[in-house]
Amino acid sequence: METQQNNGFERRELVAQILRDRSDDLLVVTGLGSPTYDVAAAGDDPRNFYLWGAMGSAATIGLGLALARPQARVLVITGDGEMLMALGALATIGVARPSNLAIAVLDNRAYGETGGQASHTAHGVDLVAMARAAGFKETAHCDATDGFDAPRRLLREAPGPVLAACAIRSGENPRVMPARDGHHLRARFREAIGVA
């Protein structure tokens, strides 16, 4: 079991790099916990749909959104624990195969919100291999030795479905809390893309 990753990205820096220069057709869904705070820290945007619960739903929300909005790029940013709760969703996405869906797994190999208990990825469970086996078009392990360009290109541009598991260094960041009112988050998202 290995939770420390010396070649991991600093998570806030990685998320900021993935999201920089975003256009209006980039729609973001975040998994609860740190990914929600990381995306908020990169700059709030009405085209972000932040989850504060419903653990395991980030990928499927991304799927429904991607199928309904083929002209947009849908980027799910979540953690290893949240993705592990939705392994079946990898199979569901592998069947639906939306070319505009990408999933970034910020993999710190731990349940960071609950005391840092080792997750399955710390024991070698490979989310990238699972996504590939499920039929994802592009999959990769990314770490800081290769820089930001590889995950950014995959997640923003590569034909999907894409899953990039990005190694994340352990460490605490200040919490950046976006709005928690789900009715507000839903309404402003729909208004921002013109479907309200």
Add this chain to the structure above:
Amino acid sequence: MRDSDQGDWREALYEELVAARVSQVAYVPDAGHSHVITRCHEDPAITPIVLTTEEEGIGVLAGADLAGARGVLLMQSSGVGNCLNTFSLVRNCGFPIVTIVTMRGEWGEFNPWQVPMGQATPATLEAGGLVVQRVDDPGDVRAVVKHALHMAFEGGTAMAVLLSQRLIGAKTF
């Protein structure tokens, strides 16, 4: 019940999905839904999404709604409990989730393993914030589905329609 009546209510259900402009139909297969699943796969205006477990469908429908699209989740009563934590999307965000549930665990059910979740289905859906409507008579399917879809997509109320085992016919082996 004659076979032709059964065919009629199953087709009526599909026709109401079309009339309500439903564009995503997520499902875990069930024999009672097999006709509408087949029809959705034949319809280029509907994207069918086969799920590995029912709670995936709540996420899919929420995502569809974020883009202004209308989705419906087809499942069996045994899958309703799988969705419970994802019903926070209903209560917290107001997503107009619609699910059409084929019932097991009642009306001559031969398999006792279907009974606990079948009997808990209405309470589980209500706990999740959905309004539950039940259909026993094949002649009522069209109207109940039509009005449930209207309450959801025009009124924003999350809805569940239970197709009873009396309607579908108890499974026999």
